[in-house]
Amino acid sequence: MGRLVVVSNRVPVPDKKGTAPAGGLAVALQSALEARGGLWLGWSGQSCGEDAIGPLKTLKDGNIDYALTDLTEKDVEEYYHGFANRVLWPICHYRLDLAEYGRREMAGYFRVNRFFASRLLPLIEEDDLIWIHDYHLIPLAAELRRQGVKNRIGFFLHIPWPAPDVFLTMPVHEELLTSLTAYDVIGFQTVHDRENFADCLARQGLSRRLGESRFSVGERTFTAKPYPIGIETEAFAALARRAGETTLHRRMLQSLDGKSLIIGVDRLDYSKGLTQRIDAFETFLTRHPDNQRQVTLLQITPKSRSEVPEYEAMQRAVAEQAGRVNGALGTVDWVPIRYVNRSLRRPALAGLYRMAKLALVTPLRDGMNLVAKEYIAAQNEEDPGVLLLSRFAGAAAELKEAVLVNPYDVEGTADAMARSLAMPVEERRERWKGLMATLRKNDVFVWCDGFLTDLAGATLPRIRAAS
Structure with a gap:
């Protein structure tokens, strides 16, 4: 051989x-x-x-x-x-x-x-x-x-x-x-x-x-x-379980002060639909005002290809857009969007995925998108979060139980966020079981x-x- x-x-x-x-x-x-x-x-x-x-x-x-x-x-x-x-x-x-x-x-x-x-x-x-x-x-x-x-x-x-x-x-x-x-x-x-x-x-x-x-x-x-x-499904699930016991996890929970965490993790790239996602999140908060001060979006976006002018311009645009939403909707004790412009180690990400009630994976076009799969693997099976997934990610062909959205439809995506956060635990468990079975079958x-x-x-x- x-x-x-x-x-x-x-x-x-x-x-x-x-x-x-x-x-x-x-x-x-x-x-x-x-x-x-x-x-x-x-x-x-x-x-x-x-x-x-x-x-x-x-x-x-x-x-x-x-x-x-x-x-x-x-x-x-x-x-x-x-x-x-x-x-x-x-x-x-x-x-x-x-x-x-x-x-x-x-x-x-x-x-x-x-x-x-x-x-x-x-x-x-x-x-x-x-x-x-x-x-x-x-x-x-x-x-x-x-x-x-x-x-x-x-x-x-x-x-x-x-x-x-x-x-x-x-x-x-x-x-x-x-x-x-x-x-x-x-x-x-x-x-x-x-x-x-x-x-x-x-x-x-x-x-x-x-x-x-x-x-x-x-x-x-x-x-x-x-x-x-x-992904390495079982290993990542174990990593997420262990991450829930770390100091970082406890600090993050404390900083949320009871608010639900929504998470997005993407390399800074025009294919990821970041501006459309922030528009949809702002629309969600304005169309469903009861969620204001009840949720926080953590958007982790490491810099990418900063030598290419289009990426520099996009970095400025996303940061300005997040700042505008925070300025318009935020209060003294609540920031709607936490925008982190650097990468985190996988154990830290696994722990954040596990505590997030909703993951926004909404690229305009993606080969697969493994963040979607990592998020599912990281969930607590008794109280799993919801994956909101773009129809234009390759992962959508496999992850049928996710909440599928068109990222170009800002209002539709905003309403899907509201439905996902209000989803009964029984439905969340049922969706998660199907998604996790797929991940285990095709790791x-x-x-x-x-x-x-x-x-x-x-x-x-x-x-x-x-x-």
Whole structure:
């Protein structure tokens, strides 16, 4: 049985104590790598001058080898800040108005993918399975194939795949689509994403569909399927139970002074619907004034991609909007919105999820959104909170018992907040049971197993985190 080779833009390298970041994706992939023996390669996060890129930085932790490469400042600007995050990201999130295509950035994106291929090539062994992640590295398999790599190569897209009329507006759409046909297995978050991809191929005449999940290009075939990503459900539930006993939890409860907590946790991004959410919360308070002084919205929004002008402008807009609502509706002893512009550690988040009566997960477009799943896992089964979820999040395809809303409908979302907060405990329990059953059935390890089994073309040992 060959090794697993994972390639991603960034790599969660263990710290000096051997502790790796605790996100569910990292946990699952590290478990898979440890089970099979493996290599994880990606960008170090460091940039340097044109002539300063040195050898790979390597680290071994147990059965896993980590390999990190620096990029030049030009590479970072063109590949990462440029094409990946100012063309692919907005287009995949249906924001054509924010896509800034330039030939220089496009060339940098393909150049860096060739560079990643050259760094990976000497490390590949004959029986390795290669699993490449996300929109930064779409052309990587095609570059490896050009250099003679015959290993099975899979790709998973963590963000949405847009409809043809959106994707095909990109000047290099055909080259990207053709690059994807070099993979053996392509994974999407939802059936809808896979069908959008299939429609793009059909529109361009790039492949023939052989069945629901099988496609052919010339003499080779590949699989394209939905593999909805999960979380480490039981571990996160246990984390939330323990967090309820911490000093932070007690301080937060004391500061609420009996008020119900509503929570939103999102990276600062225009896809998350933050301004619409604050509008909806303000509308909820004005249409249902009995809730004033009875609820507090805690919006945790870490900064994101501050080098990109659109994100700087959005940061100012969201902060000003929250301030305006607080100024208009707040009192001396009640602040409607607590706006936190930094990240919190997962144990702290788990505890906050557990005490929140309502979670607002209302992106305008999202590949999956694991906050929705973490919130459900964190709940007290005797008195669970309610998940209010955008229909345009990938999670909505699985989490049918959530209260589904259209985030563009501000008044409808506001009324859904009121219904959710007034929901009887019996209905909350019933909804939570269905949601939790889904999370347990399809956790992050099931996701990992399913993809790798299809990639290997054979049954593999099941992957589980250490208990």
